[in-house]
Amino acid sequence: MDTQSDPASESTPSTEKQWVLARHLFEELKAIGLEDVTMDENGYIMATLPSNLNKDVPVIGFISHYDTSPDFTATGVKPRIVKNYKGEDIVLNNEKNIVLSPDYFEDLLLYKGQDLIVTDGTTLLGADDKAGVAEIVTAMEYLIAHPEIKHGKVRIGFTPDEEIGRGAHRFDVDIFGAEWAYTMDGSQIGELEFENFNAASAKITARGKSVHPGYAKNKMVNAIGIITDLASRLPREEVPEKTSGREGFFHVHHLKGTIENASMELIIRDHDREKFEERKQFLNLLVQEFNQRHPQAVDLELKDQYYNMREKVEPVYHIVEIAKEAMEQVGIEPIIKPIRGGTDGSQLSYKGLPCPNIFAGGHNFHGKYEYVPIQSMEKAVEVIVKICELTAEKS
Template identity: 75%
Template sequence: MEKLLSRFLDYVTTDTQSDPYSKTTPSTEKQWDLAKKLVLELHQIGLQEVSIDENAYIMATLPSNLDKKVPTIGFISHMDTSPDFSGRNVKPQIIKDYDGTDIVLNKTKNIVLSPSYFEDLLQYQGQTLITTDGNTLLGADDKAGIAEIITAMEYLVQHPEIKHGKIRIAFTPDEEIGRGAHKFDVKKFGADWAYTMDGSQVGELEYENFNAASAKIMVKGKSVHPGYAKNKMVNAISIANEFLSLLPLREVPEHTTGMEGFFHVHKLKGEIEKAQIDLIIRDHDAEHFQARKELLVNITEKLNKKHGDCIAVEIEDQYRNMREKVEPVFHIVEIAQEAMESLGIEPIIKPIRGGTDGSQLSFMGLPCPNIFAGGHNFHGKYEYVPLESMEKAVQVIVKICELTASQIK
């Protein structure tokens, strides 16, 4: 576990935060810092066909050690961290033999990771936890996945007695801003199917995710002296607030769970003459997803009739529910399930309340369920990952490779 830990700590201290407002790929230059480091490491552990393209997509191969043809499988993780919270100057803290009590992340700021609020912590008593120092996110999403894939490949290189077919691995930029698979070369990757190592707690196995879209609501106003504003002023801030009041009050992330969809306003800015609402739309059901997009259009039309044509809406689809592409090849889920069960891990099969590169890749011809990477509380200062969970993820990767080879006659 020491090599796995040192690898992970090295990755998370490299800032790779992505930028949704950038038009380049990768969206930030700093993602190249980790990308170049990973390419060197892949060569060092003995992988072949190591490549990195002009957009920082990394691919590599562990050749088959069999004398028969078996499916080529892949494992994929992303290099970037979320723009929602700082990924600069990450200073991981290591808590050995966690005793189930509060963890003080930052004494000066009184930031505490407490099991009274984050109950999942109690599952990990006696284990080694890696946390933040309260000032940044950690980056287990998805640098834990990268560390696990590389460690598993290194283990297979060092243990040729474990039989496996050809294995392809890939690391992508910009997953956190919905672009991780946009420039992924599925044909070059050449796998029959793959798994993203991008889930949370031990046992997670997911092949269903949200349908997703982003939306921008832009409001134009007219500024007039408030003393003489009657029937003249058009206050863009007020109209933006009116727009938000027409969205379903309870259909937001903080009031939904399971298969329930939502609208999530993540940015609101404005002045009298101009206001903008940035939000995302999520729903597992395709019809409900379409209805949510139509609601934004209908509200826009309604308020334009009331206030004059002052509102414009832009809606952009981001990714779709991969279930329809995975179910026809469901044996790829069953192999992962068997791998977990053989290691004493209880599979937790549930829909993802989010997205993953695998959702886009599945529609690009690469069926791609998602497997746990071990972390919790992603995208914020309370993020943590148990080292033992990462080790189990490594074992699952190795076992999937072994099972895939052994089940093909």
């Protein structure tokens, strides 16, 4: 199902096609035996697995988003399974010579002997984050079928529009009613994340004056020139393709214009809050400098998007430790690292629902080389089940 979100839309969900999966999922949750299954007017789905204990246990939750990225087409997804992967090149599309190769994507070699779900090379796959959706539903179905596994009340939630930064905007934390939750939205098996970027978006607009180029001296103001000159002043080493770990960046993702009007859209990211504020101030000062040369020609629209959830999770770090122990008990080595991106969990943490992020298993999100090992998804299900079990044991 094509469930791409659309940043240009003001509705929630931002696309009608997200409703197709939402309605299907709503009915499936009722069919497997969950209780209190609801879907509100904005496409937020919630459901309950009741406690099977006679003691008080913290209510916990698991959350995934069902939209997919607008960065690459999701129309006509044709997934296939490569069984018992041996480490070779995978020809996704022979006609278009599109190949998924470990020579370029080295992580493939981690999954020799496993079964990979891949694309046909013309669309993204949608494992971000339908893998997470599938894992949560499967885990709930397993717990319903195995009442001997003791657990407290579990709430699950599915959100639209995470890929355009709005996944948690209309998520009602009070109605959800969990003490803490986990988003199943990470990548490689073992990932466990409780810190992410501080994030802002910026749009810089320049206004120029168009004059016949033969007679333009001291008269023409070329908005394209202003914008490209401004872009050239951004730190050249502080871009996504040259940074890793906790290093922040400026990322120009749209540039367009004419002599009269030109604009540049970019995102600002940094794990360190102080450095994040310095990056925003750098842009403000840069725009002021250009306006001194061309009075009132440049505008800056700067918006904070989300903040590092570490500040909200560290005071309740035991929720990370439970997830870590769950992974270890099912034979997974936890990979605790910062997210070089965002997650619903960040916004939810600031809304009062501490929410670390756990792997869903996929790789190469937002493009035609996306894939997910089936065994990673199966392990994610085991982790969810074990978290429920450990939370009950430790209460």
